[in-house]
Structures are given as C-alpha cells and as structure tokens.
Amino acid sequence: MALRNVLQFIILGLLDQQPLTGYELTKAFDSDIGEFWSANHSQIYPQLRRLEQSGQITHEEEVSGEKLARKRYAVTADGRGALNDWLSAETEPTVGGRDEFAVKMYFIKTPDDPRLAHMLAAQLRFHEQKLDHLKMQMTRKFPDGQNNNDYGHYLVLDHAIRRETAYCEWLESANPNQ
Known part of the structure; x- marks a missing residue:
C-alpha cells in the first residue's frame, strides 16, 4: 500500500x-x-x-x-x-523505522566490546531524560489521572511512558557492566 x-x-x-x-x-x-x-x-x-x-x-x-x-x-x-x-480507516502497522542505535548494536559482536558499555550508558541517559519529560507531561496535563475529554491523548502519553520505561529497563539489562 x-x-x-x-x-x-x-x-x-x-x-x-x-x-x-x-x-x-x-x-x-x-x-x-x-x-x-x-x-x-x-x-x-x-x-x-x-x-x-x-x-x-x-x-x-x-x-x-x-x-x-x-x-x-x-x-x-x-x-x-x-x-x-x-x-x-484501518491503520497500517508501522515497519522499517530508522534507528541508528539499533543498527550500531546489530554490529557489536561480543559482550566485551569496549564500545558497548558507553553506547548503552549514553542511550540510557537519553531515554531516562525522555522518560522524565513524559512523566512531567503526564503530571502537568493529567494531574488527576485519565481525562475522558482527552482520553486518546492520555492513552498515547501512557503508551510513551511505558515504552520508555521498558526501553530503559532493556538498556540496563543489556549493559555488561551493571
């Protein structure tokens, strides 16, 4: 399509x-x-x-x-x-997004690669900052929890927070120095 x-x-x-x-x-x-x-x-x-x-x-x-x-x-x-x-209308699944970090990770051969820990730590800092920003947005926009007048916005923000939380957990578990 x-x-x-x-x-x-x-x-x-x-x-x-x-x-x-x-x-x-x-x-x-x-x-x-x-x-x-x-x-x-x-x-x-x-x-x-x-x-x-x-x-x-x-x-x-x-x-x-x-x-x-x-x-x-x-x-x-x-x-x-x-x-x-x-x-x-039906929504097409999203495929083929560009993620330079994932491409670089693909080419890391061993867990003792000297670049790995730094790469993971840098990404973790970035995603922790993004997660903090999303949580701040949630608190600012929905201080009382979900809002039926902006329910879709609430759901998207909740999804983004869960996505970033899971990504941070994955980065932490992937780092051989932790």
Missing part, C-alpha cells in the same frame, strides 16, 4: 481542536505530537498551503503589534470530514 501523507491529518486534527498559527503548529511538534511524530516548518507550511487550496482549512489574518501579520488556520467542514475518514 502507498504511504499516506499522515502529516495532513495531524494538522487537521490539531486545527480541529482549536485554530492555530503555523508557528503554533510547529511548536506542537516540539512538545506533544513530537513524542510520536516529527515534522518541521519546511514540511508544515507547504502542507498548510495544500490543505487550504483543497478547501480543508481556511485562515484569517491577524495583526500582532504594529506590522506583524500572521495567519490563524481553522479546519473547514471538508477538512473535518477528511479527518474523520482518516480516523475511521
């Missing part, structure tokens, strides 16, 4: 929650969405143009300060329909 342009649906979903500027959309990929999908402004802005040309989003100009004009985008009924169709 051909790859879908998932970015368009992420943007539609974010705009379905509330109207946002391109900058605000980009920032969403640095925080919440960035935990499971990445995109930068060079991808987001052309996608906004395509979505607007297709009638799935619209924008209003707003002026900030004396001269700064920015576009605040909102989803249209057509865009909401496309988002709902995508949400209802």
